[in-house]
Amino acid sequence: MLEATKVVLNAYIKEVAKQNGVADATQKFSVTPAATQRLIAQIRESNWFLKRINIIPVINQKGEAIGLGSSGMIASRTDTSGGKTRKTKVAHSMKAMPYLCEQVNFDTHIRYSQLDAFAHLKNFNTIISNQTREQINANKITIGFYGASCEANTNSTTNPNGEDVCKGWFQAIRDHNSKAMLTQGKTVDEIRIGEGGDFINLDLAVMNVKGLLHDACENDADLIAIIGTDLLAYEKAKFYAKNGNTPSEKAKIEETQVIGTYGGLPAVSVPGFPPSGILVTSYKNLSIYIQEGSIRRSVGKQNDERDQVENFESMNIAYVIEQIEKAAAVEFDNVKLWIDGAWV
Template identity: 25%
Template sequence: MEISQLAYQAFSLFKEQQAKLHGVSVDFITKGHMFTVSPKVERNWFKHLYANDDLLSKIHTGTCKEMICEDIGLVTPTGIISGRVNNADRKNPRQPRKIGSTNGIQYQTATTHFDTYIPYRSLNEWATEPEFQKLVNAFYFEQKNAEIRMIGWNGIKKADVTDPATNELGQDVNIGWLQRVRDHKPEHAFKDKIGELTVTIGKTGTFKNLDDLVTKAIAVIPPAKRKNLVVFASDNMLLDRASALYAGANNKDLADNAVSIARKEVGGRPAYAADFFPENTIFITSFDNMAHITQTGSIRQRLEENSTFSCVDRFSETEEFYALGDYDKAVLIEGIVFVEEDANEGGA
């Protein structure tokens, strides 16, 4: 397929706008050179990437100046500050205490390539639209947005050469939030067992229901750090729980109410069925304890017209990492199995 004259003109205007925004010439972009996204555009880039996403709009999203950093802009409680001293004898001066602290873990950014192409067919379709340039960028942002969530939940390592055929959810692209707990707080990462207790739920299970499991898991978190906790769970787990409650209800109204509650909260805490979240898994923390950080000035792009394959190639790269602010405020439970769930004891 050939690019239409109208689409060619629209895309040429797109390149002119890119050149103006990033301080390079149109010729520089047309020749396929890599350019650094300008600071102003970078801010807008983050705004569009995070603002309208139900998960990413709630977590900590920011930038860092260096490739290796320790302070990611999150402070964690160090203990109670309120109190008093008796300094009548002038021997016990009042001692100011720091509000919060970093966790002392170093994070290193990983170069992340995000290379896509836009078919001429799409450019031809968009050419008549007044918001052509927004459509070109939306094509990019929608997928990038989804992949941040994929890697955040499933990432386990940073491979030198990634293999998307084997790691369909970006397991080898970067280290995600769950893997951070496994690496840096293993005593809060449970798989198949919690101590000597197998993680089975139901009438014949170790835990009576999902609420029972979550309540015991939250007890692992220090009391002062239990504010705003959210229970992230795989959708299949919340569906199983809802089905059991529905089956055990005495009438349809009670059943509908039970199912509604089952999908919204677990163990008295808000439940969140996250896209791309691993099955048979629960992760307990707060939204603002999770972070996706990008190095300032690391977003680089280049455009290359590829008539051989009837498309425009868009090469993009960033330096980024995933982190948690407070590892004491996170609990991971994997390998959960439902066994003969007692519907009448669903906990809702």
């Protein structure tokens, strides 16, 4: 590392220490409540999807979902002139999902050569702060969809999507409301979408998944369908095959990107979502809980043996569905599409 790089790196480390009220940021420290709020704000700002869902600091490591949102009929009338009194109603009567915030580590390093390359820039502190933050937060989303277990020792080779890091939202449905997880059609452990399958098209598949929601929220105005890229591409290919040579129809394809609505719901594509997945819920029904006081960091630790600066960060997090019965999905590994004369 160049001497000039050491100067600006040390200045950055001192600034982090000052913000967190510690003497040395290269030694593990607990992030202050104010710094925690800043970190949550950074998480939300880093990704459009994280802006729309809930990221909530909670006091207890375990408990039950806060239960944000409401469903069902709250409006009523009562004639109080005859002695009757108005009675309040619970915002929703669906069962609460239990949660457990588990420690997740986000440990990264930056090569000395990389630091040397931008040490002369005035925004060095911003660059080094954001160097891996975007990818860390993208990982949070991927784990939220793929996470199936919390293993003591994870293996990114066999579980490239963080399947063993922490239980995510799909796993919450499997564990706490399995009847809302569509696992198969006429064929065991297969959900076939296409001509001759369980669902002739994606519209019907989404409509059937929506039908697995609790009756009280099946028609909520904020429902969306998160749909995997493989399913969208499959549907788009069929649309092109049928209408692609008609100029007016082709224009419609390009204009709407074929993602307008499916099964009567606004359809969205989220990075990190399983390519063959379908999840029907609302943005505000999905949460990431971060236990207060659980964030630990050490910043700028030099490892000369590897020519790199190392940053260690951990926090206790849980993926929560606020109203567990307001979420339904397909078991994405079981989805099969009719392609070239076979179900694949």
